[in-house]
Amino acid sequence: MQGFFAIDLHDRGEAISTLMNRLILATVFLAWTTFAQAEPLRVASLSTVMADLARDIGAGRVEVTEIVKPGVDPHIYEPTPGDRKTIARSQILLASGLGFEGYLDKLRPSLEKAGVRLVVGGDVVKPIEAACEGHEDHAHSHGSTDPHWWHSISNVQAVAAQICEAFVTADPAGRAAYEANAKILQTRLAALSKWVRLQLAALPKANRVLVTSHDALGYFAKENGFEIFAVQGISTSDQPSSQKVQRLIEEIKARKVKAIFAENIENPKVLEQITNETGAKPGGVLYADGLGNGAASTYDGMMKSNVSTIVEALK
């Protein structure tokens, strides 16, 4: 009887030992797979709007680094050596394109060398021509295409699909998560589009004139039936001639424009001068070149802030 127990205990000890070994192996395997899944897809972004879309689509599987941050003027930004290192360490680089990042062509060879996939939003949108009035006195860095495509929600929907596809290609294991997140985002963008239409329906068509610092809201204007008068050209680095400012003042007076809008990263001095001379009131601040801070730190927030500001000032 004692022997029986001794053998039984011995067998039990062996079984426990085997079980422990298996448990340790399982724990190690689980830890390894967890670590492998936890290693996020590294994404760098030159666009604050695309960074926001990437965060929504990537959620926990993607680490997004904003190279150009909200509130920075992207027209005059140049990547620092530190930015170049961050970009080289990433797997995907997001850029607006259509000439918005003047330095992008210079970056391309180093991206290829580092194996960084470049995703350019401008490649999948329907570009519009930039209004180049006032550029007769100098050359400027943009082509004739307006690069501010994110002011059209349908363009943003196309770019969201493009980002989702890039993530799936780079990380096929995350396909289900990326596609589910992208679907939620597309639904939200459709709701935002309807919200914009409902808000603008309260604004008489005769009042749909936007006077802004620089010509960045062309896509918004085209989609929603606005006319645009911009002090500067398509870039914030374009400076208006005094003749152009005078013509603009006459136009604003003749059209009885109610309000003039500043931008979050502009020097509003010229606009202040025009406001004083025309009697039009300052309409508030618009986010033209990307996201802002606070409520405007998301794409939804930025669009809602811009539309509310415009409707409130012009109705």
Added chain:
Amino acid sequence: MAAGLALLGVPVWILTRPAPSAPPPASAPIEPEKTAIYEVLLTASAPARLAVRAANQPTVESAGTATSLTACFTMNAAEPEDLAVFGNFDPAAGNSALRVEVRLAGRTLADATFWGTGLVEDVIAIPKP
């Protein structure tokens, strides 16, 4: 009469002066010959609170729940405003439809149906002539 009021200390000119005219509207007034009357017909798949709104004009609403609502808007014939339409259905009704027809002199200019549960709202654009 005037003498009596004067005796009561009421300055006659206050009572006899012409009423001040209303301030001009913010938007330029539309010349009468350039306006047209647009008839809007809302039809709901189930009883709902219905409403339709055009810029610078009062909202037209159903008195309570209804399955149809007719409204007329006088607008610039060259550039009519967009219409915001609303149908507030009982969510228990499930997927509901709100049909909007816009007519000018008996001719249908726009016809659209919007779907949803609970509040169905959207904007319908009237094509330019």
